[in-house]
Amino acid sequence: xxxxxxxxxxxxxxxxxxxxxxxxxxxxxxxxxxxxxxxxxxxxxxxxxxxxxxxxxxxxxxxxxxxxxxxxxxxxxxxx
Amino acid sequence: xxxxxxxxxxxxxxxxxxxxxxxxxxxxxxxxxxxxxxxxxxxxxxxxxxxxxxxxxxxxxxxxxxxxxxxxxxxxxxxxxxxxxxxxxxxxxxxxxxxxxxxxxxxxxxxxxxxxxxxxxxxxxxxxxxxxxxxxxxxxxxxxxxxxxxxxxxxxxxxxxxxxxxxxxxxxxxxxxxxxxxxxxxxxxxxxxxxxxxxxxxxxxxxxxxxxxxxxxxxxxxxxxxxxxxxxx
Numbered sequence: 001x002x003x004x005x006x007x008x009x010x011x012x013x014x015x016x017x018x019x020x021x022x023x024x025x026x027x028x029x030x031x032x033x034x035x036x037x038x039x040x041x042x043x044x045x046x047x048x049x050x051x052x053x054x055x056x057x058x059x060x061x062x063x064x065x066x067x068x069x070x071x072x073x074x075x076x077x078x079x080x
Numbered sequence: 081x082x083x084x085x086x087x088x089x090x091x092x093x094x095x096x097x098x099x100x101x102x103x104x105x106x107x108x109x110x111x112x113x114x115x116x117x118x119x120x121x122x123x124x125x126x127x128x129x130x131x132x133x134x135x136x137x138x139x140x141x142x143x144x145x146x147x148x149x150x151x152x153x154x155x156x157x158x159x160x161x162x163x164x165x166x167x168x169x170x171x172x173x174x175x176x177x178x179x180x181x182x183x184x185x186x187x188x189x190x191x192x193x194x195x196x197x198x199x200x201x202x203x204x205x206x207x208x209x210x211x212x213x214x215x216x217x218x219x220x221x222x223x224x225x226x227x228x229x230x231x232x233x234x235x236x237x238x239x240x241x242x243x244x245x246x247x248x249x250x251x252x253x254x255x256x257x258x259x260x261x262x263x264x265x266x267x268x269x270x271x272x273x274x275x276x277x278x279x280x281x282x283x284x285x286x287x288x289x290x291x292x293x294x295x296x297x298x299x300x301x302x303x304x305x306x307x308x309x310x311x312x313x
Contacts, residue, residue, distance in 0.1 A: 013184075013229070014184065014187075014229075016184075016185045016186075016187060016189050017185060017189070020189060064146070065138070065142065065143075065146060066138070068139055068142070068175065068182060070180075070181065070182050070230075070231075071182050071184070071229070
C-alpha cells in the first residue's frame, strides 16, 4: 500500500528558505508568484492492507518523527 | 564531577567537550554511544555535544533525539540530573522534548562561524555560577540553524521565570538587532527547562577554555559546574 505524508510549516512561522525560493522565482521572471512556502513530502510503502490501520500508522509516524508539531503541520494520504 | 558525553554518528565536537570537562574537573569523561540504554553509574552531568548528528537529515537533531540513549537521558533529567546541550546538542534537546521551542534556519540563511558575545543573565544557576550576572563573554558559534523560536506563551514563560541564561549581545553588552546575528527570538543564546537542570545553548564554550585558543571565556561554565558538585559533596 502506497502512502504520502506531506509536512508543511504552520502559518505564521517564518520560512527563510521559502522566501529565498520566492525571490529566485521572481528573478527568473516566473509570472504571478505571490509567495512560496516550502515543505517536505514522504512517499511511504506500507505492509498494511487495511486503510484505517495504515492511516493510524502514518499518523503515528508523523507525530513521533516526520513532523515537529511545534512548527509543522502534516497531511496523511493513503494512495492505495 | 563525573560527566558523560553522548556520541551520535555525525557528531564532531565530542572530543573538544571531553577535553574541556577534563581540564575543569580533572576527571576523564565517559563517551556514551547512542545505542546504549543506560548512563554510566554515578554520572553527575550529561553533555550532548555539537556536530551534525545523522547529517542533519529530516531536521537538525530530530533523529538523534529518538536514539535509545535519550530515554536514559530523559530519566536522568527527570530525577534532577544536570544536562548540557551545545549547538547540535541544543537542537537535540529541543527535538527530544527536554526543552521547549525549536532552532530554525538562521534569519540571514547563512552558516555563521565566528566569535560572538553573549551576556550571562544570572549567576545563581549551576550553569552560570562561574560568572557574574551581567558579565559579557566571548564564545565561538558555528551553525546554520540556531535561530531559536517558540510561541509567544512559551517565550513569556521563559522570560518571566528567568530561564534565559545567555543572550547574544555586542562586545559592550548591548542586546539589539545587530548583535542578534541569527535572528533568535529575544536574542536567546541559551535557555533552561522549567526545573533549571537542563541547559541548551548554541555557542561553544568548550572551544574557549585554553590560552592557545585565544580566549578562555568559556571556562566559567565548566568551572561553575565543577563547583556545583564540590559544594554538593
